[in-house]
Amino acid sequence: MKSHAKVVVIGGGVVGASVLYHLTKAGWKDVLLIERAELTSGSTWHAAGGMHTVNGDPNVAKLQQYTIQLYKEIEAISGQSCGVHITGGIMLAGTRERLDWLKMAKARGRYLGMELEMLSVDEAEKLFPLMDKKHFVGAMYDPIEGHVDPYGVTHAYAKSAQIGGAEIVRQTRVTDLKPRTDGGWEVITDHGNVVAEHVVNAAGLWAREVGRMVGIELPVLAMEHQYLITGDMPELAGKKEQLHAIDFEGEIYIRQERAGMLMGTYERAGVPWSETATPWDFGQDLLPNDLERIAPSLELGFQHFPALEGAGIKKVVNGPFTFAPDGNPLIGPVRGLSNFWVACGVMAGFSQGGGVGLALSQWMVEGDPGADIWGMDVARYGDWTTLAYTNAKVRENYSRRFSIRFPNEELPAARPLRTTPIYEKLLNAHAVFGDYCALEHPLWFAPTAEEAVDKVSFRRSNAHPHVGLECAAVRDAVGLLEISNYGKFDVRGPAAAEWLSTVMANAVPKVGRIALTPMLNERGKLIGDFTLCRLAPDHFFVVGTYAAEVFYMRWFEQHLPPQGVTVRPCAMEYVGLSVAGPKSRELLQSLVREDLSTAAFPFMSFRRMSVGMVPAYVGRVSFTGELGYELWVTTDYQRALYDSLIAAGREVGLKLFGGRALNALRIEKNFGTWAREYRPIYGPFEANLGRFVDFKKAHFIGRSAALEERDSGGALRLVGFSIDAADADALGDEPIWHDGHVVGWVTSGAFGHRVGASLALGYVPAAVASADGGFEIEIIGERHRATRLTGAAYDPTGALMRT
Numbered sequence: 193m194k195s196h197a198k199v200v201v202i203g204g205g206v207v208g209a210s211v212l213y214h215l216t217k218a219g220w221k222d223v224l225l226i227e228r229a230e231l232t233s234g235s236t237w238h239a240a241g242g243m244h245t246v247n248g249d250p251n252v253a254k255l256q257q258y259t260i261q262l263y264k265e266i267e268a269i270s271g272q273s274c275g276v277h278i279t280g281g282i283m284l285a286g287t288r289e290r291l292d293w294l295k296m297a298k299a300r301g302r303y304l305g306m307e308l309e310m311l312s313v314d315e316a317e318k319l320f321p322l323m324d325k326k327h328f329v330g331a332m333y334d335p336i337e338g339h340v341d342p343y344g345v346t347h348a349y350a351k352s353a354q355i356g357g358a359e360i361v362r363q364t365r366v367t368d369l370k371p372r373t374d375g376g377w378e379v380i381t382d383h384g385n386v387v388a389e390h391v392v393n394a395a396g397l398w399a400r401e402v403g404r405m406v407g408i409e410l411p412v413l414a415m416e417h418q419y420l421i422t423g424d425m426p427e428l429a430g431k432k433e434q435l436h437a438i439d440f441e442g443e444i445y446i447r448q449e450r451a452g453m454l455m456g457t458y459e460r461a462g463v464p465w466s467e468t469a470t471p472w473d474f475g476q477d478l479l480p481n482d483l484e485r486i487a488p489s490l491e492l493g494f495q496h497f498p499a500l501e502g503a504g505i506k507k508v509v510n511g512p513f514t515f516a517p518d519g520n521p522l523i524g525p526v527r528g529l530s531n532f533w534v535a536c537g538v539m540a541g542f543s544q545g546g547g548v549g550l551a552l553s554q555w556m557v558e559g560d561p562g563a564d565i566w567g568m569d570v571a572r573y574g575d576w577t578t579l580a581y582t583n584a585k586v587r588e589n590y591s592r593r594f595s596i597r598f599p600n601e602e603l604p605a606a607r608p609l610r611t612t613p614i615y616e617k618l619l620n621a622h623a624v625f626g627d628y629c630a631l632e633h634p635l636w637f638a639p640t641a642e643e644a645v646d647k648v649s650f651r652r653s654n655a656h657p658h659v660g661l662e663c664a665a666v667r668d669a670v671g672l673l674e675i676s677n678y679g680k681f682d683v684r685g686p687a688a689a690e691w692l693s694t695v696m697a698n699a700v701p702k703v704g705r706i707a708l709t710p711m712l713n714e715r716g717k718l719i720g721d722f723t724l725c726r727l728a729p730d731h732f733f734v735v736g737t738y739a740a741e742v743f744y745m746r747w748f749e750q751h752l753p754p755q756g757v758t759v760r761p762c763a764m765e766y767v768g769l770s771v772a773g774p775k776s777r778e779l780l781q782s783l784v785r786e787d788l789s790t791a792a793f794p795f796m797s798f799r800r801m802s803v804g805m806v807p808a809y810v811g812r813v814s815f816t817g818e819l820g821y822e823l824w825v826t827t828d829y830q831r832a833l834y835d836s837l838i839a840a841g842r843e844v845g846l847k848l849f850g851g852r853a854l855n856a857l858r859i860e861k862n863f864g865t866w867a868r869e870y871r872p873i874y875g876p877f878e879a880n881l882g883r884f885v886d887f888k889k890a891h892f893i894g895r896s897a898a899l900e901e902r903d904s905g906g907a908l909r910l911v912g913f914s915i916d917a918a919d920a921d922a923l924g925d926e927p928i929w930h931d932g933h934v935v936g937w938v939t940s941g942a943f944g945h946r947v948g949a950s951l952a953l954g955y956v957p958a959a960v961a962s963a964d965g966g967f968e969i970e971i972i973g974e975r976h977r978a979t980r981l982t983g984a985a986y987d988p989t990g991a992l993m994r995t
């Protein structure tokens with residue numbers, strides 16, 4: 193084994209091998225993979241090898257498409273067969289909701305270039321005669337589905353990497369990792385040490401253990417997973433290979449394996465494996481079968497696919513593989529550690545392994561993953577992912593693998609975990625809560641405790657009229673919203689202003705003022721949107737997206753000067769309440785001594801004030817588009833602030849409102865939000881944020897790329913639409929049609945209660961962004977006429993929030 197390497201990849205499963213191959217492909221040849229036993233010795237060797245392109249996150253779906261296309265390439269380079277069988281796949285719906293879900297997946301597939309097709313049950317039966325059609329109501333067909341040989345794929349990656357210059361060392365275990373003063377790592381193994389510039393944790397089943405070597409607890413947990421292979425079936429003899437099939441209601445996947453069928457299930461009562469520590473002596477082992485546990489699924493399987501019952505069971509496989517709490521991979525550099533990367537929690541290695549290797553290698557070599565991998569970024573999780581939290585969420589995710597997640601469905605596991613001081617008060621006011629980074633936040637308020645429950649639906653739900661009343665209160669009088677679920681950062685020091693001016697695209701505000709600003713990467717793409725509030729020449733209170741706190745801190749820390757500025761995340765030290773609506777000034781004025789008139793405290797002002805007895809930061813700004821104020825207080829004062837606002841609000845018709853109303857109100861105003869309208873695939877001019885980019889500044893990150901985008905106009909444009917929709921609104925990811933072709937996608941949608949219309953925001957090519965007509969938006973499989981809005985649907989001049 194060499195003593196120095198640019199990169200050491202720990203783990204020779206399908207993921208580590210893919211990372212190794214992609215590093216060599218990106219030009220880094222001095223790369224070494226260290227494997228504890230033989231290649232594939234973790235989850236990989238006993239995988240069922242199934243692969244598919246459909247994924248709830250379009251960005252992950254793109255990486256899955258890439259993975260499947262890659263197999264030809266690595267076979268050609270390595271000469272090693274991947275055992276690819278592209279059989280096509282069929283997803284079977286047993287309920288109307290599932291059929292709706294499939295229609296939505298098909299619609300999403302349109303702008304991803306996927307050729308998905310809806311089938312009647314009769315058509316489905318023709319393609320997949322093993323099904324008993326009486327249990328189903330329809331299906332979707334995907335021509336690009338199939339399975340591969342896990343051994344073949346891993347060795348094809350590995351050989352291709354070796355041909356590209358990589359070295360692979362087997363039967364060698366990494367036992368510890370020590371950081372070096374030069375930013376690299378001392379990789380300690382049971383067969384000697386290696387000095388590495390970068391380390392990649394691709395240790396699969398042992399990713400937690402490798403994480404612990406560097407002091408982190410990665411949110412991954414292995415679950416036991418069982419599949420069985422039937423005896424030979426005469427029904428298959430002499431026939432073309434059967435399709436892959438997913439039977440959602442039966443919670444079963446099924447495909448042909450030689451002359452029999454392979455049938456696997458994600459059972460409801462899933463069992464975690466090695467909950468706290470993975471044994472190092474676990475090798476190419478299987479776990480004892482437990483057919484009893486999957487008996488209910490098998491029973492359904494035999495009803496739905498009767499020929500299987502008589503075929504007998506030839507083999508049962510029970511093996512563990514890892515999941516993150518949301519089931520998506522964990523990739524990227526770990527905040528606070530130099531040159532330490534992860535590529536783990538990959539639960540669908542044969543659909544996602546290639547994409548994960550590509551994104552991670554580009555990130556390492558080019559400094560940017562080259563794709564929108566927010567949904568897989570290890571930085572999407574923060575301190576709340578304790579071992580027990582991860583355990584509860586992974587079990588829930590596993591048990592729901594084939595369940596529909598409705599847009600208004602909040603999942604119950606690990607809740608309530610994080611609450612603010614007014615949680616019980618909001619509960620008593622019949623709040624329906626959502627879970628955001630494990631923090632409870634109010635979504636809407638019901639009139640009674642009995643009604644405070646979401647009836648899940650793809651269509652307008654039971655919350656609709658109540659959200660409408662909340663919106664009306666904000667537009668006509670005043671509403672009170674808890675806004676604790678924002679990220680907050682305390683930025684201070686003599687170099688704070690200069691530094692913020694470099695990392696943010698807009699001009700830094702004057703003392704007492706607020707500036708909205710995008711944050712761009714070097715490619716001029718959006719990696720954040722912030723509210724900068726200046727308290728003093730050397731002190732800023734910065735508000736952004738809480739879910740991206742670790743992501744932001746990782747970026748900030750990479751770009752901080754050695755001295756002169758400190759950035760401290762303080763999300764839960766400061767919690768917030770917002771009052772918004774035409775009567776919000778009257779309400780707040782009754783509690784503060786300062787003059788709140790526009791002359792004295794205009795739009796975008798920020799100041800310390802006492803609100804009643806409570807010391808607060810007060811900003812005159814509101815995401816609702818109304819006159820409004822955001823009040824930030826340390827956590828100990830939140831109850832008192834809430835009580836005084838409620839008491840004073842009685843005079844002016846104050847009503848509580850929640851996140852659902854806020855979403856509808858901001859869409860009426862065409863206001864975008866992070867992870868929806870603002871993502872690293874869009875530039876600021878495409879996202880209509882050009883007015884917040886200050887080219888008068890000589891330097892800020894992304895300036896030259898943003899300048900280019902300004903001059904070219906960018907490829908895409910964010911556009912607002914109103915839709916002729918009767919009972920269901922757009923949610924996000926629906927296709928936008930123009931003149932009979934799919935040209936773009938929706939990023940957000942809601943019913944605009946004040947304007948009385950179904951609204952959506954979405955991206956279309958710049959060339960069609962000013963077309964007058966011909967737009968349609970597809971909601972649950974139906975195309976609806978959409979009218980492009982030339983400005984915000986509500987108060988397009990923005991006069992109301994400035995008055």
Ligand SMILES: Cc1cc2nc3c(=O)[nH]c(=O)nc-3n(C[C@H](O)[C@H](O)[C@H](O)COP(=O)(O)OP(=O)(O)OC[C@H]3O[C@@H](n4cnc5c(N)ncnc54)[C@H](O)[C@@H]3O)c2cc1C
Nearest residue numbers: 203205207228234235236240241242366396397540541542
């Ligand atoms: C029963 C079953 C069925 C499955 N079916 C499918 C399917 O149909 N389709 C699909 O896409 N996925 C399937 N999977 C999931 C798939 O197996 C995983 O997504 C994939 O194997 C993850 O690969 P990995 O490289 O991340 O991890 P692993 O395969 O666990 O590889 C990690 C490697 O790292 C090595 N290692 C760990 N620690 C160290 C150390 N300290 N030093 C050196 N080496 C170390 C291990 O020995 C191991 O070889 C299935 C899994 C199971 C269990």
